[in-house]
Structure formats: structure tokens, C-alpha cells
Amino acid sequence: xxxxxxxxxxxxxxxxxxxxxxxxxxxxxxxxxxxxxxxxxxxxxxxxxxxxxxxxxxxxxxxxxxxxxxxxxxxxxxxxxx
Amino acid sequence: xxxxxxxxxxxxxxxxxxxxxxxxxxxxxxxxxxxxxxxxxxxxxxxxxxxxxxxxxxxxxxxxxxxxxxxxxxxxxxxxxxxxxxxxxxxxxxxxxxxxxxxxxxxxxxxxxxxxxxxxxxxxxxxxxxxxxxxxxxxxx
Numbered sequence: 431x432x433x434x435x436x437x438x439x440x441x442x443x444x445x446x447x448x449x450x451x452x453x454x455x456x457x458x459x460x461x462x463x464x465x466x467x468x469x470x471x472x473x474x475x476x477x478x479x480x481x482x483x484x485x486x487x488x489x490x491x492x493x494x495x496x497x498x499x500x501x502x503x504x505x506x507x508x509x510x511x512x
Numbered sequence: 513x514x515x516x517x518x519x520x521x522x523x524x525x526x527x528x529x530x531x532x533x534x535x536x537x538x539x540x541x542x543x544x545x546x547x548x549x550x551x552x553x554x555x556x557x558x559x560x561x562x563x564x565x566x567x568x569x570x571x572x573x574x575x576x577x578x579x580x581x582x583x584x585x586x587x588x589x590x591x592x593x594x595x596x597x598x599x600x601x602x603x604x605x606x607x608x609x610x611x612x613x614x615x616x617x618x619x620x621x622x623x624x625x626x627x628x629x630x631x632x633x634x635x636x637x638x639x640x641x642x643x644x645x646x647x648x649x650x651x652x653x
Contacts, residue, residue, distance in 0.1 A: 437608065437609075438608070438609035439601060439606035439607065439608055439609070440606060440607050440608075440609060440612050441597035441598075441600050441601050441605070441606055441607075442600065442605065442606075442607055443593065443596060443597050443600060444593075444597050445607065445612055447593065462613050465609055465613070466609065469609070476573045476576045476577050476580065477573075477577050478577060478580050478581060478584065479577045479578065479580075479581045480581050480584075480585075481584075481594070485594070485598075487580050496594050496597075498598070505598070505601045505606065506597075507594050507597030507598045507601060508590070508593055508594045508597050510590070510593070512583065512584075512587050512590045
């Protein structure tokens with residue numbers, strides 16, 4: 431299936447939260463890998479039911495990534511642990 | 513991926529996700545078809561035993577969504593952080609991924625997926641690697 435490439439934009443607050451959770455080198459690499467995947471695909475994502483407009487979540491180990499996407503952009507609004 | 517697309521489509525089309533009710537006996541006879549429908553159309557099936565609802569069949573994606581919703585409902589601080597992040601992004605304060613994590617010169621997970629970890633062990637009966645000199649020495653013995 432042909433896929434369009436999206437721009438991935440991250441909230442600076444989400445980056446701060448990610449750093450505050452002190453990811454190990456491996457976790458950091460895994461997070462960056464998944465964030466890059468958002469440019470072309472949203473594997474392993476599932477919708478967070480009551481967040482509107484629809485938000486999606488991907489679990490990367492203990493980390494959670496919340497994002498919204500359309501054909502042009504994936505907007506990452508949360509990277510953290512809960 | 514397909515279930516995700518369907519969920520996305522349902523969210524905007526206003527189509528109601530169907531709840532069907534079936535007896536356990538009836539469901540057992542058509543379990544394969546039911547699981548396909550659940551995956552494709554996001555159906556939910558309420559299973560009854562002697563007329564009493566006992567279990568629900570639903571897609572894994574929907575189950576995970578419900579769990580995520582429950583986790584978030586218990587964490588208003590995370591909901592607030594997500595909302596604030598969304599508002600900053602709407603104001604154009606987002607950072608492009610390439611700027612947030614500039615690619616390094618050495619190959620890493622930035623450009624390639626993490627290498628799969630193999631847990632396979634060499635078979636016990638497998639031949640061990642020997643150097644040519646070891647083989648010659650053994651042949652000489």
C-alpha cells in the first residue's frame with residue numbers, strides 16, 4: 431500500500447516530559463524510531479476513545495505517545511510515563 | 513492498521529458500532545466469522561448463557577482503547593498535559609522531528625529499525641567453528 435509522507439511535529443512540553451522521565455539510551459532510541467514511523471505509518475496505534483478530535487496512543491515500553499494525524503502532519507502532544 | 517482506519521472512519525461518519533447478542537452455543541458455531549466481523553466492522557458481541565449476558569467479544573484495538581481511556585481518566589494531570597500540548601501545537605509552537613532529534617552520522621535507530629534480538633541458541637549437536645590450524649592439528653593426531 432502506497433503511503434504518503436507526513437511531517438512529524440512535537441510539542442516542546444512533550445519533549446520536556448520525555449526528558450523528565452529519564453529514558454535510557456535504548457528507550458530513547460525506541461521512542462525516536464516510533465516517532466519517525468509516524469511520518470509514513472501509524473503501526474501499533476489505537477484511538478483514545480474520549481479525546482476529541484481523535485487522538486491516538488502508541489505504547490513504547492513504559493512510555494506512552496499521544497498524537498493526532500492527518501495526511502500532512504502527525505502532531506505529537508504527549509510523550510511520557512503514566 | 514485496517515481496524516484503525518475503520519475506527520477513524522466511524523468516528524467521523526457517526527455510524528453506530530453494533531452490539532449483537534448471541535448465545536454461547538450459537539457463537540461457537542460461527543466464531544471465525546464473528547471474529548472477522550469484529551475486526552472489520554468493530555462489532556461487539558454480547559454472549560449469553562441461559563439468557564444471561566456473561567461475556568463480550570470485541571476487537572483488541574477497542575479493548576486497548578478502553579483500557580487507555582480508563583488509565584487516562586484516573587490521571588487528570590496527563591489529560592491536562594495532553595490538552596496543553598495540543599493547544600501549543602495549534603499555536604504553531606511545535607518542533608519538527610528532524611530538529612528535535614537531528615540525525616547522527618553513525619547509523620542508529622533514527623534511520624533503521626532496532627536490530628531484532630535473537631534468543632536462539634546454537635544446537636547442541638551443531639559443529640563448532642574450528643580454525644584451519646586446529647583441523648590440521650587434529651588430522652595429524
